[in-house]
Each structure stands twice: as structure tokens, then as C-alpha cells.
Amino acid sequence: MAAKSQICSVWLGSETGILKGVSLTKKQAFNFCEMSCMSRDQEVCVMAWGDPHESEVLVGSVNGTVKTFSTDKGIFTATRECGDPSQGRFTGLAVTDSSMITCVESGLLKVWKEGSTETAEVNVGNGVCRMQQNQSQRHRVATGGKENPLKVWDLERPDKPIFTAKNVAHDWLDMRVPVWVRDIGFIPDSDKIVTCTGHHQVCVYDPSTPQRRPVLEAQFGEYPLTALSLPASQGTVVVGNSHGELAILDLRKGLVCGCLKGLAGAVRGLQCHPSLPLVASCGLDRFLRVHSLEDRSLQHKSSNADVSGDVEEVKAEEEEDEVWDTMETVTEKSKKRAAQKDKATATGVDGEKKRKLIKKKVM
16 A cells, blocks of 8 residues: 555555545546456555655555556556566565665565566565565665564665564563564664564564664554554654554553444555655445544545446545444433333233223222
8 A cells, every 4th residue: 555645645556456545535446457368466565655756656466476566657657577477476666766675474585686586585584474675775675573583684785684573572471572573664864663463462573772682662452453544743753553553652651542433344455645744544344434642533444346436435425434433322221211111101001001990990
């Protein structure tokens, strides 16, 4: 998922290979894919901007291809074979001034030189869940995964990582906590890196210090965290988990600042706007949602349906939300109160009948 900074638009990839562009201002969505070519092996794994001007979107698929989509022309302009499906899915995709970087689950990281068939390969370790680029130093990337700790690599000197994180301390039972890095983010204007884990942890590391353990460790919820994104205003991070819960965490104190509601299903992708206080999320419920980070309200909601139904779907969902908001909440106490009232009414009717019978007998 990618959020464009110039206008309010979001680009999404689906499990059938569809690239969807959503305009938040017009509340319209457009699919960019030949319907006859849709298949599971075209599933979109990763996405990244292809240039600093955000005129190209790179789309990595399960079948190992990376497609280049022109946002100006509205068409795919190039396709490149960049991976072997037997090596696993793409876990990261990035570009530098003269090359493209890919990483797959098996730990094979490749640097593809522009205009050349030669590649530089780096083995970053098995079980990779995420590869993330440092936007201020684009030749540096971070990797991590299952039993694969956070590592920072300088691709100009890729012989060994320049930083390898140490696992968190043992738990309260003095047992080792398994390593499971799910997502990574470079904190702007600093050397710090934030990660989220499958053990609902948020960890901040500082490679500029001798300490290799986290300088801050926080927890959110009880379920695996699946994605994170850093807002434009520094000091916080947005995280999502496998139960559709979104939260904003303070990176200075490790406390939860607030939660974003409305999701139903595991969070698959998060992207904060580079300059506005907005965050876009998508998940297994196949809805795109945009929340405000200021008042945590839902600003936009649209389904991952076909083109003809997208505009209508946004309106229908908004109307449906209004209907549900105006309905009275039925609680257990109100149910009991209603039952008691019905019982009292029935008793009153029976008593009236008995009084009439007694009156007849006396007469």
C-alpha cells in the first residue's frame, strides 16, 4: 500500500493481482488490471514508489515478477522477473538512484543494477518477514523475521550487517522470548529503528549506541502485531494486529495514546500520509479505511470491489453507519426490565378475569 503525498489518493494491491487507485477527495476507485489475467499467482506482496516524484509504482507479485505502473499514463509500462517462487514471497521492495532492491522470505536480498543483468546478492538469514529501506540513507536497509533478529545492512559494504539487534530480556518466568519481527520502520531525523513483533511487542533500537537491546519496549493487546507506520508528526507509531485492532503508541513513554476503531479482520497494511495527520489501513475484511490521527475519527471507508460498485459502496457504507449510530443499544438490563413488564401485564389480566368470575358467583 502506498499513499501519495501530492493529492489524497491511495494505491492498493489485491490477492488476485489487481492494482487499485482510490481517490479520497472524489471517493472513486479504479482498477488497473486486465480482468482475464487475474489469478492467485498474481497476488500483490509488496509495493513501493519507483521514483521520488511518485509517478511510478512498483508492484511485486507472488510469481516473482515486479511490474512498473505509471500513475500518469494509467498503464503498466514494464515487467521484470526478479525472483523464484520457490524462494518464497517478496518481503520488501525498494529503489535507489541507480538500482532496485528486492528481498524474499528465504533471506535472499538482491540489488538489481539499472540497465544491467548482473545482480549483487546478500544472504540476510532465513524466515524474513520484512525488509525496509532507510529513506534518508537509501543504500541502507533493515531486515528481520522469525528467529531472525533485526539487522541493518549497508548495501555499499554488504559483507556483514552494520547492526544486529539482541533479543529482549527473558520474560517474568525467566524464559526466552522467541524472535518474530513482523514490520520495521526507520524513525526520521534519528538513527533509531522501531519494530513490531508477533508477540505484541513494539521495540525501539538505537544503533548509534553500544546497546543492542531495545532502548524502549512496549506492548499492545494480546495478539500478534502485523504492521506499523510512522506518522508525519514524530514521537508516535501506528500499529495493527491480527484481530483488526489499531493503536497509536507514544515512542517516548511506551504508552498507548488511543485506538482507531472500525476494522474487522487482521490488518495487512498500514501507511501514514507523509505530511497530513492521516493513516490508511487495509486488511482481511477487504476494506480501505482512512483515519484521522488528531481526533481518531474515520474519514473514509471503501470496499475492495469492482470499479462500477466502488462509488456506490462508499455512499452505502456511510449511510449504513449513520443508521447504526442512531439505533438504541439494547443491554441485558433493558431486556430484563421488558420481561418483567410483560409478566406484570399478564398477571394483571389474569387477576381481572378472576375478579369477574367471583362477582358472577356472588350474584
